[in-house]
Amino acid sequence: MHRVVVLALPGTIAFDLATPLEVLGRARLPGGRPAYRVEVCGTAPVVDAGPVRLATDQGLDALAGAGTVIVPGRHDPESPVPAVALDALRAAAAAGARLASICVGAFTLAATGLLDGRRATTHWAAAERFRAAFPAVRLDPGVLYVDSGQFVTSAGATAGVDMCLHLVRRDHGAAAAADASRLAVAPLHRDGGQAQFIARPAVPADAGLAPVLQWLREHADRDLSLADVAAHAGLSVRTLNRRFRAEAGVTPMQWLAEARIRRAQELLETTDHGVDRIAHLAGFASPTNFRAQFKRACGVTPRVYRTSFRGLV
Structure with a gap:
């Protein structure tokens, strides 16, 4: 069974972390067998996730042998990533794991250096900060997700659902993805190249215009x-x-x-x-x-x- 490990770092965005748990954790193969075994690991037994605390299944050694590692965003994506976590991500990639990020989790993934020279995306609102921090990454902030093979990055919020459904389709075919989308009550397919549908921030109501x-x-x-x-x-x-x-x-x-x-x-x-x-x-x-x-x-x-x-x- 394909093993997915979600990395919970201090300050993890709970929505991002829950997305692969729900979408991939519920995915089924023909006959009803689970398509993935989904686990959570962290740098500590308990990790803060904004207003909640998360008890993780296991430590960073869980990344060893993972088929896919998913990196959620953090509330402060520019805060330093623990060196042990970066080392564990690099080791997982070297062992052949697929690494995927959701929203500003791309900051964490880029901090490993593994995205240098590669095309990637993140939430449009963080694009300029990402470019400044990681100029070697070919950032495309106008799409929902980018799949470059071993590395997959997605934009904010529900684009993480799109990416997870894409992974199901890539791993197990359209029928499994259709079933997963029904369980998630989500559109079956929004292509990765689809725009993030950015709405221009509203002008303050008291502005002269x-x-x-x-x-x-x-x-x-x-x-x-x-x-x-x-x-x-x-x-x-x-x-x-x-x-x-x-x-x-x-x-x-x-x-x-x-x-x-x-x-x-x-x-x-x-x-x-x-x-x-x-x-x-x-x-x-x-x-x-x-x-x-x-x-x-x-x-x-x-x-x-x-x-x-x-x-x-």
């Missing part, structure tokens, strides 16, 4: 020009551009385009409207223009996006 942003959200389906937005805001085009860059980090028309994409995502997730209808309701000039912009922003087509978020099996 807040009324203009609300108006743009409410009228995003209209054919608005930069002059239209400036006129509504009572500002010159030049001043409007400057204010948007200062408060929102983008130009007015870039913000409007993102608002339309977010509206389209909501409609794809919550309605049965066809793609052409959604293109009109979200304010795109044509269905062709909508498909192109959506694919560029999200990494997948509108149809694939809808399948991912509504297609529970």
Whole structure:
């Protein structure tokens, strides 16, 4: 049986640690046999995980002989990793184990040096810190997970579920992955190259542009020009551009385009409207223009996006 060991370090994110326990621990082969034996090891018998404490099954020697080692994220991913844990990860890799990280667990995995020169991903919000800490890693923060063979890295939160289902599919085939996805009540397959669907952080409600942003959200389906937005805001085009860059980090028309994409995502997730209808309701000039912009922003087509978020099996 394929043996999976989840590494619990001080400050482990409990959600990340629970993901492989639930997804891989519940995976079954034809006939009902468990697909994996899942264990937890740590640097101490009890490890803190934010507001809870975890009693680990065993120590780091459990990594020896593991088929897969999974590294969850930590609340402070830049805090030093115990040297004994890094040595144990390197030894596991040298023995042929597959090493996988969830969310900012990529920081821990990268600290071993094993990701140098390799493509990897992590949570988009930590991308710049990751690049600064590990410039030798070829970071791709726009995807859900990266499988480079022996090393697999995933983005934040539910992307860890996608990665685990991918591992089940890779190890045991599509039928086992479909069964695991039903138990997890998760979409069967979101491709690793799919975008992380990053929503731009909201501008504070008390920001000077807040009324203009609300108006743009409410009228995003209209054919608005930069002059239209400036006129509504009572500002010159030049001043409007400057204010948007200062408060929102983008130009007015870039913000409007993102608002339309977010509206389209909501409609794809919550309605049965066809793609052409959604293109009109979200304010795109044509269905062709909508498909192109959506694919560029999200990494997948509108149809694939809808399948991912509504297609529970």
